[in-house]
Structures are given as structure tokens and as C-alpha cells.
Amino acid sequence: MSQSAGTAAAQRAGWLYSAPALLLIGVFFLLPGLAALALSFTDFDLYALADLRNLRFVGLDNYHTLLRTRLFWQALGNTTEFVALGVPLSLLVSLGAALLVDSKLAACKGLLRTALFAPVVTTVVAVALIWRYLLHARYGLINELLALLHLPAVDWLGSPKWSMPAIVLLAIWKNFGYNMVILIAALQAVPDELYEAARLEGAGAWARIWHITLPLLAPTLTLVGILTISGYFQLFAEPYVMTQGGPLQSTVSVLYYMFEQGFTWWRLGYAASVAVVLFALIYSLTTLQLRLTRHLGST
Amino acid sequence: MAKLTPTRARCSALFIATSVLCCACGSSTPRIEVLQFWAMGREAEVVEKLLPDFERAHPNLRVEVQQLPWAAAHQKLLTAFAGDSTPDLSMIGNSWIPEFVALNALKPLQARAAVSKDIQAADYFDGIWQTNRIDDTLYGIPWYVDTRLLFYRSDLLRAAGFDAPAATWAGWLDQLLATKRLVGPERYAVVMPLNEFEPLQVLALQMPEPMLRDRNQYGNFRSASFRRALSFYRNLFTRQLAPAITETQLSNVWNEMGKGTFSFYISGPWNIAEFRKRLAAAQQSSWMTAPMPGPDGPGVSSAGGSSLVIFRRSAHEASAWALIEYLSSPAIQQQFYDLCGDLPPRRSSWQAGRIANDPYTQAFRIQLERLRSAPQVPEWEQIMQAMRLMAERVVRNNENIDVATTALDAEVDAMLAKRRWLLRRREST
Numbered sequence: 001m002s003q004s005a006g007t008a009a010a011q012r013a014g015w016l017y018s019a020p021a022l023l024l025i026g027v028f029f030l031l032p033g034l035a036a037l038a039l040s041f042t043d044f045d046l047y048a049l050a051d052l053r054n055l056r057f058v059g060l061d062n063y064h065t066l067l068r069t070r071l072f073w074q075a076l077g078n079t080t081e082f083v084a085l086g087v088p089l090s091l092l093v094s095l096g097a098a099l100l101v102d103s104k105l106a107a108c109k110g111l112l113r114t115a116l117f118a119p120v121v122t123t124v125v126a127v128a129l130i131w132r133y134l135l136h137a138r139y140g141l142i143n144e145l146l147a148l149l150h151l152p153a154v155d156w157l158g159s160p161k162w163s164m165p166a167i168v169l170l171a172i173w174k175n176f177g178y179n180m181v182i183l184i185a186a187l188q189a190v191p192d193e194l195y196e197a198a199r200l201e202g203a204g205a206w207a208r209i210w211h212i213t214l215p216l217l218a219p220t221l222t223l224v225g226i227l228t229i230s231g232y233f234q235l236f237a238e239p240y241v242m243t244q245g246g247p248l249q250s251t252v253s254v255l256y257y258m259f260e261q262g263f264t265w266w267r268l269g270y271a272a273s274v275a276v277v278l279f280a281l282i283y284s285l286t287t288l289q290l291r292l293t294r295h296l297g298s299t
Numbered sequence: 300m301a302k303l304t305p306t307r308a309r310c311s312a313l314f315i316a317t318s319v320l321c322c323a324c325g326s327s328t329p330r331i332e333v334l335q336f337w338a339m340g341r342e343a344e345v346v347e348k349l350l351p352d353f354e355r356a357h358p359n360l361r362v363e364v365q366q367l368p369w370a371a372a373h374q375k376l377l378t379a380f381a382g383d384s385t386p387d388l389s390m391i392g393n394s395w396i397p398e399f400v401a402l403n404a405l406k407p408l409q410a411r412a413a414v415s416k417d418i419q420a421a422d423y424f425d426g427i428w429q430t431n432r433i434d435d436t437l438y439g440i441p442w443y444v445d446t447r448l449l450f451y452r453s454d455l456l457r458a459a460g461f462d463a464p465a466a467t468w469a470g471w472l473d474q475l476l477a478t479k480r481l482v483g484p485e486r487y488a489v490v491m492p493l494n495e496f497e498p499l500q501v502l503a504l505q506m507p508e509p510m511l512r513d514r515n516q517y518g519n520f521r522s523a524s525f526r527r528a529l530s531f532y533r534n535l536f537t538r539q540l541a542p543a544i545t546e547t548q549l550s551n552v553w554n555e556m557g558k559g560t561f562s563f564y565i566s567g568p569w570n571i572a573e574f575r576k577r578l579a580a581a582q583q584s585s586w587m588t589a590p591m592p593g594p595d596g597p598g599v600s601s602a603g604g605s606s607l608v609i610f611r612r613s614a615h616e617a618s619a620w621a622l623i624e625y626l627s628s629p630a631i632q633q634q635f636y637d638l639c640g641d642l643p644p645r646r647s648s649w650q651a652g653r654i655a656n657d658p659y660t661q662a663f664r665i666q667l668e669r670l671r672s673a674p675q676v677p678e679w680e681q682i683m684q685a686m687r688l689m690a691e692r693v694v695r696n697n698e699n700i701d702v703a704t705t706a707l708d709a710e711v712d713a714m715l716a717k718r719r720w721l722l723r724r725r726e727s728t
Contacts, residue, residue: 046677047717049381050402054721065713137548158548160695246494246545248695249688263374265681 033279040272049266062273072274074249075257078164082253083232086168090228091221093172094179099209101180102187113184117177124174128241131170132157157243160250167238167251174238175231179224186220187213222293229289230282254278332618334362335386339372342390342443342605345638346626353625360618380404387613388622390442393430393606398677400433406609406616409437417624422645426602426670433675439606440623443632443641446600447501447591448666450564450574452556454585455481464563464589468531471592475540478562487542489535489563490552493694494545496687497601498565501591502528503686504671505598510682511674511711516719518711520686520704527594529690529700536694543694553577556586565591567603571659572640588662590669602670604644642667678714685710 040062042048048055066072101112119127134141135156143153156166190213198208214221236259239251245260252260254274262271338346343366350362365386367375373395379385380402391399399405412418420428423441431439449464456464459477475488482488491498503510506524511517519525535541553570555561557578564570574586591598607626609619625631632643633652642654642663649655649664673679689707692698 043717045717046398047401047721049377050404054717132550136550139550155548158544243545244494246691248691265678266377 036272036275039269040276042269044267044269044272046266048269058269062270063277065270066273066277071249071252072254072257075252075254078249078251079233079235079253079255081164082168082171082235083229085165086171086232087225087228089168090172090176090232091179091225093176094183094224095217095221097176097180098183098187099213102184113181116180119174120177122174124237125241127170127174128238132242135166158247160248163243163247163250167235167242170242171232171235171238175228179228182224183217183220186217190216218293222289226286226289230286233278233282233285254281330359332360332615334360334388334615334618334622335365336362336622337365337367337372337376337386337389339367339390339605340369341639342641343367345635348638349626349631349634353622356625357618357621360621362622383612385610385612387615388607388609388619390605391439391608393427393439393441393602393604394673394680396431396439396606396608397433397675397679399608400438401677404611405438406611406613407436407438408440408609408620411620412437412440415624418627422647424644424646424667424670426599426672427604427644427667430602430604430672430675431606439608440627441644442605442607442626443635444644444663444667444670445567445569445603445605445642446663446666446670447497447565447567447603448600448662449589449591450556450566450570451587451589452559452562452585453587455559455562464592466590466592466597468592468594468598472531472534475535475563476538479538479540482559482562484539486560488540488561489565490544490549490555490561491532491535491541491565492546492549493543493691494687496683496690499528499532499686499690500673500683501565501598501600502532504601504673505591505593509674510686511676511715514722515674515676516715516722518682518708518715520689520707520711521701526700526704529693529704531594532690533693533700537697551577557582568640568642568660568663571657575659588659590662590666597669599669599671600666602672604642676715676718678718681714682711685714 041057041059043056043058043061097116100106101109101116106112133139135143137143137153137155137158140156142156146153154162156162194212194216195208198212203211234255235253236255239245239253239256240259243251245252245256255278258271258274258278261267261274336346337343343364347364350364354360354362373392376385376389376391376395376399380399385404396405412420418440424444427441427444431437431441451464455478456462456474459474459481461474461477465471465474478488503525506522506528508519508522508524510519510525512519512522536543549555552561552564553573554577556564556574571588575583578586591600593599607623609616609623613619626635627645629643629645629648629650632645632648633654635641636643636648636654637652642660643649644667654660673683676682685707689703693700693703
């Protein structure tokens with residue numbers, strides 16, 4: 001009796017403590033989210049903004065149109081290409097950088113960590129300006145490096161084939177520091193005794209990474225992976241400042257498409273349906289990923 | 300902003316002090332009317348210099364200018380409309396007028412303009428005046444004009460054997476071919492960045508058939524006219540006269556023009572100042588401007604630019620109109636030109652001052668008599684972007700012109716579906 005009263009009180013306290021956060025999430029996240037869902041069933045546009053009598057309930061029409069629009073599929077394809085290329089590469093670079101910075105051989109760790117983290121906190125607009133010069137077909141540093149290696153020059157931002165890889169390069173450079181910092185923290189939590197024991201057993205550097213570091217990092221890697229996937233699916237700023245979606249719409253991402261429809265052409269109903277589809281996509285992918293890692297972990 | 304505030308605070312302190320003094324001596328208090336005026340970019344900075352004279356002439360008026368960055372201005376005006384916080388008057392791009400009229404956000408200015416001593420419709424270049432009229436009602440007064448024409452390297456053209464740019468497409472094409480032969484395979488005759496819709500829009504406006512049909516309810520890009528304009532455009536790329544690049548790859552178009560990478564460039568009046576500033580002194584005599592060539596003779600060009608409008612919610616319509624009249628007077632427009640190089644929209648403003656003697660603006664003066672307004676639908680910019688993408692596919696992927704224009708018409712018809720529904724509903728009631 002007294003025990004159940006105690007749990008009830010504890011529960012109430014728990015709710016009370018989380019109430020401010022829940023309230024904020026409800027008002028600023030859940031409600032707008034639901035409103036967007038409702039909006040996606042209407043044809044809210046410029047005319048509706050002028051006069052609400054011009055607003056029509058259109059059911060699933062927006063979704064129908066969306067699925068029949070070539071540009072949406074292209075945007076989805078572009079985004080998938082970006083995620084498929086960018087996420088594994090970005091994780092590899094972050095892991096590599098984390099291992100290097102955490103290594104006993106590294107000097108000036110603090111400086112290194114700051115330098116590698118700097119791109120994360122630099123504004124993407126400033127970065128884009130520099131990268132546009134780096135990637136310039138005629139005067140760019142990257143093409144000069146390629147020329148040193150006797151490779152042909154690449155028209156990075158001008159050819160529909162190379163524009164997305166160029167955006168991937170920029171995004172990886174811009175973002176790897178964030179994951180690196182998380183991974184460094186996780187690396188520091190790996191007990192030294194394990195490495196010592198492994199070394200005594202005669203395990204080489206690779207064996208130690210493969211059998212000790214990676215398994216112990218697995219939960220962190222999963223988290224970082226989920227964050228990166230959902231972050232990379234929301235690709236927007238890089239193409240917005242670098243290519244404006246071009247050339248030939250090869251760098252239009254789903255979010256860019258939504259922005260253009262919603263805030264350039266003011267077709268808010270339609271744009272909301274894009275947002276809902278993107279949400280469903282990210283949600284199902286991360287759920288799948290969680291299930292998979294749990295499944296792998298349990299076997 | 301931070302720099303302005305203390306001055307403003309001081310001004311208002313002074314104002315309070317004076318009004319208290321006035322009260323003290325028993326005279327009637329002059330009621331100060333504050334006008335909210337939104338403007339964009341360089342114009343916003345420059346217009347502040349013109350306002351003190353206006354405020355001196357109207358002691359009971361004070362104008363507060365709010366500067367908006369161009370890139371965010373459209374967005375900001377729409378949000379202001381949605382939030383019922385529009386200014387009294389604003390500068391707006393004249394291509395936005397149909398949109399704000401659809402929103403019913405602007406006051407009609409017909410009646411005021413008809414009796415105004417300062418603003419006479421006949422003095423304005425017709426093409427630019429028409430962009431401010433929707434269904435025979437006037438909603439804005441043109442402030443400055445922005446049209447596209449040819450910037451070219453006169454020395455290279457002369458070396459290729461011509462004194463001045465041709466007036467017809469065929470003649471211009473010959474000149475481009477000759478220039479290309481002169482500059483060689485590494486360089487080009489003309490640059491038309493593929494991310495700009497304006498060059499193709501100008502070519503299409505020059506044709507007899509309009510780009511939309513049936514009271515602007517359907518796309519008309521399948522018409523013989525548009526297909527001819529598009530093949531002329533594509534031809535410039537397939538014959539290697541123009542490079543298939545976007546603006547981001549250009550980095551510095553002035554520099555490239557100076558180096559002769561391109562001999563022709565279709566652009567607007569703001570580039571007069573840029574070329575002056577960025578080309579070396581020795582090269583200043585080697586560039587010039589010329590009116591657009593047309594399919595069969597001197598061609599029309601697009602009627603861009605900005606207008607001054609009064610918002611419906613404004614409670615200071617008469618004062619806002621007084622400010623518009625002031626800013627439209629020829630003397631002020633000449634000052635405005637001297638300050639920022641914007642081209643005035645009325646003939647009398649061109650008759651004296653620096654503008655009358657500038658060699659680079661003369662081509663614009665000729666072109667301004669030949670402007671054509673684009674179809675006035677709120678969806679126009681979206682349609683132009685779709686047209687641009689279609690043209691990019693035609694140029695880069697060599698897509699068939701008939702197939703591409705048919706697909707574009709379908710796309711445009713879908714964009715105009717709501718407009719058709721609204722028109723039908725209005726007619727049925």
C-alpha cells in the first residue's frame with residue numbers, strides 16, 4: 001500500500017520535473033508538426049494567404065502529385081546518393097581522426113582537436129565561398145592537386161556527375177569534427193587494461209582496433225550513425241550556397257525542394273506534404289537501423 | 300542599425316523637447332506623421348540622402364526607412380502581409396506586383412495618378428508603366444528601370460570586322476561567329492549563364508506570340524514563336540559560341556570580359572558601374588553597350604526594375620503619395636542616378652545632368668523605348684524557373700525541343716490550375 005503510494009508520488013514528481021520540457025516540446029514541436037500534417041491535405045498557397053475562401057481541402061492530392069513529379073524523385077535520388085556516399089565516408093573520417101587524436105603518439109592534442117573541430121563551428125556561407133574557389137574548374141587548388149597526380153581536371157560544380165561528390169566532400173570536411181569529438185570521448189572510456197592484456201597476448205595494432213576498440217565503440221557508433229543519417233537526409237545549406245540546386249538539378253535535395261516549393265513559391269500545402277514524406281523516410285530508416293544493430297548485438 | 304539608434308534617440312529627444320516647448324507657449328502642436336518606408340539594397344542606403352529635403356518641405360512628416368536585403372525582401376514582405384504589419388509604402392520588384400495584387404495588399408493608384416501634376420503617365424516609358432497595371436488598374440509608380448541588353452568588347456568586335464553590334468539575330472549571329480573565329484577555341488563569343496532565365500526570356504519576349512495563352516491560363520511554349528527563340532538560344536551553345544556554364548563557375552565575369560574570354564554579355568544597368576570599377580583604366584575604351592538585336596530588326600527587352608507602392612493597410616495614403624511624387628520628380632531622379640546609377644523610368648529625367656551625357660547609358664535610353672512586360676501572373680517567376688531548367692536540359696542533354704516545350708507546357712498548366720479555378724469561380728458568381 002505505502003509502496004504503491006510511494007511509486008505514485010515518485011511518478012507524479014517525475015511528470016512534474018519533465019513537464020516544462022514536455023510543454024515546450026508540445027508547443028514548439030508537436031503542435032507545429034501536427035499543423036504541418038493537416039496543412040499537407042490542403043492546397044494552401046499564395047491565394048489562400050490572400051483569402052481563406054481560396055483554401056481547398058484536397059485530401060491526398062498533394063501526395064499524388066508529389067509521387068508523379070520527376071523533380072521530387074530526382075531530389076530523393078540526389079539525397080540518397082549524398083547519404084550513401086557521405087555517411088560511411090564521414091564516419092570513417094571521424095573515426096580515423098578520433099583514433100589519431102586519441103593516439104598516444106599525437107602531440108598537441110588540444111590544438112589538433114580544436115583545429116579539426118573548427119569547420120563545424122564555421123558558418124557554411126563563409127566556407128562555401130572558400131570551397132567554391134578550391135573547386136573552381138580552372139583556378140581551383142583541388143584541380144591543381146589532381147594535375148600534380150597527372151589526373152584530368154574535374155569540373156566539380158559544373159558537371160551534373162561531379163556536383164554531388166563535390167557537395168559530399170564539403171559536407172564531410174564541414175561535419176566530421178562533431179562526430180570525432182563524440183568518438184574521442186567514447187575512446188577515452190575504453191579501459192587501458194584491455195589494450196595491455198591484448199598486447200601481452202600478442203595482438204597487433206589492427207587486431208586491437210578490430211577486437212577491442214570497435215566492439216566497445218559500437219553503441220556510440222550506432223548513435224553517431226543515426227544522428228549522421230538523419231542529419232545528412234536533411235541536406236540543405238550546402239547546395240543552397242554552393243550550387244542553388246544545379247547544374248541540371250543534380251544537387252537538389254528533398255529539403256531544398258521543400259524549401260523552394262514552400263518559401264520561394266509559397267505552395268505551403270504541397271511543401272508540407274514533402275516534409276511529411278521526408279519525416280516518414282527518416283523515421284523508418286532510423287528505426288530499421290536501430291532494429292538491425294539490436295539484432296546484431298543480440299546474436 | 301546600432302549606429303543609427305543613438306542618432307534616432309537624440310532626434311526623438313529633440314523632438315519631444317521642441318513639442319513640449321511648443322505646448323508651453325500655447326501654440327497648436329503640429330502632429331507628426333511617421334511614414335514607414337521599406338526599401339532594398341543600395342537604393343535603401345541612397346534614398347536616405349534624398350529624404351532630408353522632403354522632410355524640410357513637409358515639416359509634419361517623418362520618414363522611417365527600413366533597409367531589407369534583396370535576397371530576403373520578397374519573403375519579408377509576404378510575412379509582413381501575413382502578419383498585418385506591412386509598411387505604408389515600399390519599393391518592390393515590379394515582377395512581384397501581380398502577386399501582391401492577388402493578395403489584395405496594394406492600394407490602387409489610378410485616381411491619384413490621373414490628377415497628379417508631377418506624375419504623368421505619358422512621360423513614362425510605356426513598357427515599364429504597363430508592368431504596374433493589372434487588369435487596367437494602376438498599383439505602382441515605376442522608380443527605376445532594369446532591362447537587359449548587350450555589353451560587348453568593342454575592340455574585339457572591330458578586330459572581327461564590325462563597327463557596332465547588329466540589329467537583327469542573323470546579323471548578330473554572323474558577328475558572334477566572326478568573333479569566335481578571332482578568339483579561338485579556348486574563348487567564347489558570348490556568355491549566358493545557364494542559371495539565369497533572363498536572356499532566354501528576352502529572346503522569347505521579342506517574338507509575336509506570347510508565352511501564355513487564353514488570358515494567361517495556359518502555357519504557350521509549344522508555339523512556333525517560342526520554339527524559334529529556343530532554337531536560336533540553343534544554337535549559340537551547340538556552335539560553341541557560348542559556354543554551358545552557370546554563374547558559380549564564372550567567379551568574376553568582369554575579369555573574364557577583360558581577358559576576352561567572352562566578347563558579349565547580356566546584362567543590366569548595374570553592370571555599367573561594375574565594368575567601370577573593375578576593368579583597368581587602359582581597357583575602359585574597349586567596352587560598350589548596345590540595344591538588343593531582334594528577330595527581324597531592333598528587338599524589345601524585358602521591363603524589369605522596381606516600383607513604389609502603397610499598402611492597403613496604410614493610414615497615411617496621402618502622405619505616402621506625396622513622398623512617391625517627390626521621389627518621381629526628374630530633378631530627384633537625376634540625383635538618384637548620380638548616387639547609385641539606377642536608370643530613371645521617365646523621359647524628362649533623361650534630358651539633363653550626368654545621365655544625359657554618359658556614353659554607356661545611351662543604349663539603355665534607346666532600349667527603354669522598346670520594353671515589353673512579361674505576362675502578369677503571380678506564378679510568373681516560378682514559370683520562368685521551369686523554363687530555365689527546360690532550356691538547361693535542352694542545352695546540356697540535347698533534349699528535343701518539341702518534346703521539351705510540350706513537357707514545359709504541361710508543367711506550366713499544372714502551376715496555373717489554381718488560377719484557372721479562381722477565374723472560373725469569379726465568373727460564375
